[in-house]
Amino acid sequence: MNGRARRGSAESRHLLSDFLRHELGLTGTHVGCEHGVCGACTVLINGEAVRSCLVFAVQCEGAEVTTVEGLAAEDGELHPLQEAFQAAHALQCGFCTPGFLMSLLPFLEERRDSGALTDDEIRDALGGNLCRCTGYQNIVEAVRLAHTKMSGGAGNSAGNSVGTSTGNSAGTCAAEGA
């Protein structure tokens, strides 16, 4: 689980999404529909993007599972894909975002060495995840930006005219109080 061995017990009928959230406390994986349409609960199982609401926890015994909590570096530095989402304002409520990130990771890894991505390719890659806030446009920009960063290249710089950083991007908001 995100590079560490984790143990827990699950009834045979427990969904992986519930097990991650409520047994392991990894609440970054969100549950939007529980019937495999919205993609909010997407995680990586052995490197492949999978909807955790359509998998039983017991099926993952011994598997390598990556959730959104495993994306940023230990020191908190954002993954280039996360950074691109912030730069392009590709999230609003942020509920669907972990699923988008996890769906996109294998896509971007696979396309790391390919040339510039077309809009159609990007939109196809996003087609299995629903977002109700953004209208997808900025997510398309974020994917293009992340692809450029992850390919280590300049040359494909469309969509850079977004968000001004404030120097300190550490979260300074507060809404909770559990």
Next chain:
Amino acid sequence: MSTRVFGEPIRRLEDPRLLKGKALFVDDVDFPDLLHVAFVRSSFAHGKIRSVDVDAARARDGVVAVMTAEDLGDYWSPGPLLVPPPPIKDIEFNNRTQVPLAKGKVRHVGEPVAIIVAESRYLAEDARDDVFVDIEPLDPAVDLEASAAADAPKVHDDLASNVAARVRQDKGDYEKAKAAAAHVVSGRFFYDHGASAPMENRGIVARWDDRSDRLTVWDTTQAPIPLRSGLAGLLGLAEAQVRVVAPFIGGGFGPKIMMFYPDEVLIPWLALKLGRPVKWIEDREESFFSTTQERSQIHHAEMAIDEEGRILGVKDHFLHDTGAYAPYGLTVPINSQCTLLGCYRVPAYSSSFEAIYTNLPIVTPFRGAGRQHGVFVMERLLDLAAAKLGIDPVGIRRRNVLTPEEFPHKHGLIYQDFTELEYDSGNYPEALEKAATEIGFATFRSNEQPQMRADGRLVGIGLVTYVEGTGIGPYEGARVTLESDGTVNVATGVGTQGQGHFTSFAQVVAEQLGVEVAKVRVTTGDTDQFHWGTGTFASRGAVVAGNACHAAALEVRRKILDLASQQFEAAVEDLELLDGEVRVKGVPDRAMTLGELAVLANPMRGAVIPGTEPGLESSRYFGPDRGTTASGVHAMIVEVDPATFEVEIKRYVVVHDCGIVINPLILEGQIVGGVAQGIGNAFYEKLAFDEDGQLLNASFMDYLLPTSTDVPKIESHHIETPSPLNPLGVKGAGEAGAIPVGALFAQAIEDALRPLVPDLTIAEIPLSPDRLFELVHGTGSDENSGGGSQ
């Protein structure tokens, strides 16, 4: 460095936590002794409850409690009327609000009948199958027109009919205008809105703490403060004993402001009664019944015009489906009635409606909140008028939009905020021309379209306008506090569902205090942090709470300057706030950090000047006289596949004016996201109820939200006409994008299909490929169509 931050496209401060999966959502709240809830819901739209047998459920291992309406005793009572009817002459309103659990009768599919509390959600759902609900089905009122008839089955037996309200508003003398008209165009217009479907379903967790004698509730609400006051009253607690936290919310769009949902009444009560924390999280299927939605109106409308196409008057009567109860009063149909007038000069207007109870889920505002319905009718009437006179959609609008000299413009109607409908400012001709130019309206019509048509392609263009009444009262507040480490804390009562408040409010405050925006820490939606206010609705966050933040920041700025003036023995005019410091202008070594000043503002013994308040802190409130009116123009080019009737949006242009812009990045996101929802409403989303009131598509497999391949690139442009009604000059932007899309689809698709059906009038929304096929080939029912002219 420059500290100009207001108006800049600053990246959102809240994003890193959301991106790392560390932001708290309601379902993330957990306790070791947490109990879980499942509801038993009615499977009939209308029926008499003969009995509810819960014995087997109670006996199941892991089940802690099962309650029916009878078990609630005195706690059972209908919910409050959230918005009473506005003061309109001769208004009729028959108030019926939702109940915590159905008693005697069920009035819509999915109405809760019993509540099960168990050690896990899995066990609670197991026990649901143990409950036997014996219901004698009654004929349901489903079809809107049939439900309005005198012999319809009655949703509420004690009312004379299903009429929830009758409202009439008049301006000028329509009949006189009609008598003088060169032409009158008319039609029957059907507009259906749908489910708000935020990606996060609703949910609530309640925990009573004996040691602090307090109740904490985490709720996906858009209105934490009213919820707190209401819960305190219901539960017999002091308001100070109740804390409501609306943490990060996964989208709201209106229905999350409805209160009290049955779950909101029951879960806190159970937490108190059982002495353990209790959680309920809605699942996607039940959200189609247990969360409010918006639905249909049927308008019969006509427009009188002169020879040149100038509007002389409009007459409209419509039916509004309010569902089984009307806890939100008349907000939606009043919005339809008032927003219909749009950007136009309308000398005479006669408008009446009846809100009708039906055996369907409750209707309350969903992004646009009835404005779509009104805009659709007006824009379609204008298109009929244009066709009659042989002028194009831009030309007819050019003749009728209000000019900048006509503001403030009084419409002589009462709006949803109880004040007279008065537009504060706008530049409608500029927006119209800009949209027409950007989409290339004239050249498309003269060059591109004829060529493409010659190639057999079905291409069309559309252009429509709209207004959005935003930023209504009553008020919001904010507290700004400068801390000794130089951090600025801002607390406000509104909740946040993705609008970027953590950033835009920080920009408003940072601008006044000369600090980096990242130094401003914003808290929203926690009643322990701020307990005055109403909530996030009606595109009012930036306007009302934003101006409260601004007022509080100005007061803290004044306090900073006064104290620094004493410290430096310098005049206030000689001081400046920059980079987190207060300085004497032109004397670089005479400076203090704001943190150091905050320490001085908290005097030690012996240093108190009697009468002074400690701290660099201020709470301020903003309550506007009336709402401010935003506006815009949308235009698009579509191509319809002649074989499949699939519609491809080739270009989509938005010109929008919401006054002064706080953060263009966030604004753009609001507009584009709104358009996407409008596209869903116009072409993908339809709540398909059958004649028994059963919803046939209560899943994301069947209720189609637009995906990344359905929403095109939106080209958006802004003009800024400041609002004179608030110091920041801002107007709301939350709902605008979604409002005119249905009207635009109808106009553009009609234009595209003209080679097939020259006189086609599309008078309904939503559309779909099947429905377009029916409209063209005439094989389907055309009951919801029928625009025409006389």
